[in-house]
Amino acid sequence: MLLPYLNKGIIEAGCDEAGRGCLSGAVYAAAVILPPDFKNEMLNDSKQLTEKQRYALREVIEREALAWAVGIVTPEEIDKINILNASFLAMHRAVDQLKLRPEHLLIDGNRFKAYPDIPHTTVVKGDGKYLSIAAASILAKTYRDDYMEALHKEYPQYGWNSNKGYPTKKHREAIALHGVTPYHRVSFNLLGGDGQLSLDF
Numbered sequence: 211m212l213l214p215y216l217n218k219g220i221i222e223a224g225c226d227e228a229g230r231g232c233l234s235g236a237v238y239a240a241a242v243i244l245p246p247d248f249k250n251e252m253l254n255d256s257k258q259l260t261e262k263q264r265y266a267l268r269e270v271i272e273r274e275a276l277a278w279a280v281g282i283v284t285p286e287e288i289d290k291i292n293i294l295n296a297s298f299l300a301m302h303r304a305v306d307q308l309k310l311r312p313e314h315l316l317i318d319g320n321r322f323k324a325y326p327d328i329p330h331t332t333v334v335k336g337d338g339k340y341l342s343i344a345a346a347s348i349l350a351k352t353y354r355d356d357y358m359e360a361l362h363k364e365y366p367q368y369g370w371n372s373n374k375g376y377p378t379k380k381h382r383e384a385i386a387l388h389g390v391t392p393y394h395r396v397s398f399n400l401l402g403g404d405g406q407l408s409l410d411f
Contacts, residue, residue, distance in 0.1 A: 212253065212341045214246060216316055216331060223277075223312035224342025225301045228256075228350035230293055232375035233385070234368070234394045235358055236282050237293065239300035240349035243276040243310055244342050255337040256347040261355075268352045271345045278345075279307035280353050289397040298323040304346075318343045365391050377402065 215222050227239040253271075256264055272278060281303025283296040291299070305315065305325055315322075315330035318337050322330055333339055337347040355374055362370040368384045368391070375381070375393075385400050394400060 212344055213339060214244070214248060214341055216333075216340065217314055218246070220313040221276075221310060222314045222316055222342060223305065223308060224316045224318075224336070224340055224344070224346045225304065226318040226337050226343050226346040226350055227297045227300055228347070228354045229375065230297050231377070232395070233377050233381060233398050233400050234285065234370065234375040234391065235354070235361060236284050237288060237296050237300050238350045238354035238357070239281045239283075239297065239304045240278065240346040240353070241281070241301065241304035241308055241312075241315075242271060242278045242342050242345040242349065243308065243312055244271075244345060245274065245276055248274060248341060250341070253341055253344050253348075255335075255344055256351040258338070259348070264348050264352050267345075267348050271349060275345065277308045277310040278349060279304045279309075280349055281305075281307065285393055285395050288395050292397070293395070294321070295323070301325075316340055316343055318347065361393055365393070 223241045223243045225241045227237055229237045253267055281300040283300045288296040302325055315328055317330050317332045320332050320334050322332050336343040358370045358374045367388050369380050373381045382402055
């Protein structure tokens with residue numbers, strides 16, 4: 211059973227990201243403030259849910275949350291500042307957009323760059339422990355999936371509709387065959403192993 215909050219009686223936002231381990235595409239993050247009495251037995255870490263369940267829950271979260279927002283950091287920015295800093299920045303951008311200012315942030319993971327004037331707590335595997343982080347994980351995942359589906363129409367040869375940019379064998383084989391796109395993170399080891407790749411596109 212996921213917990214409704216860490217600190218009772220204050221406005222708390224759960225934050226999580228999606229796409230950190232991908233070879234292509236932006237990293238997405240979400241911030242969600244749920245009502246203190248929010249209950250939903252299906253809500254869980256997005257990785258434990260089916261695609262259909264995630265999209266059904268997205269509708270519930272967007273309808274019932276006190277506030278929610280999604281932040282995005284582009285592949286170009288990821289290559290400039292590295293994926294860890296990009297994940298933090300995506301969360302900051304999500305918090306920036308909340309229509310209700312949180313008094314505390316619950317962050318999935320073990321590291322975070324402090325957001326100005328809002329204390330935070332990092333929670334390892336927090337998306338399986340707190341409702342607000344689970345809700346954020348679902349929004350980040352589904353909005354990023356929508357984005358990767360759109361990119362797939364532009365570059366169908368990479369299979370982004372199924373791998374969503376993660377380093378599957380087929381994705382890496384497509385990179386070796388077709389080269390990189392403007393959406394690939396060129397600072398990553400795109401081929402795996404000791405593979406070298408021309409970055410012309």
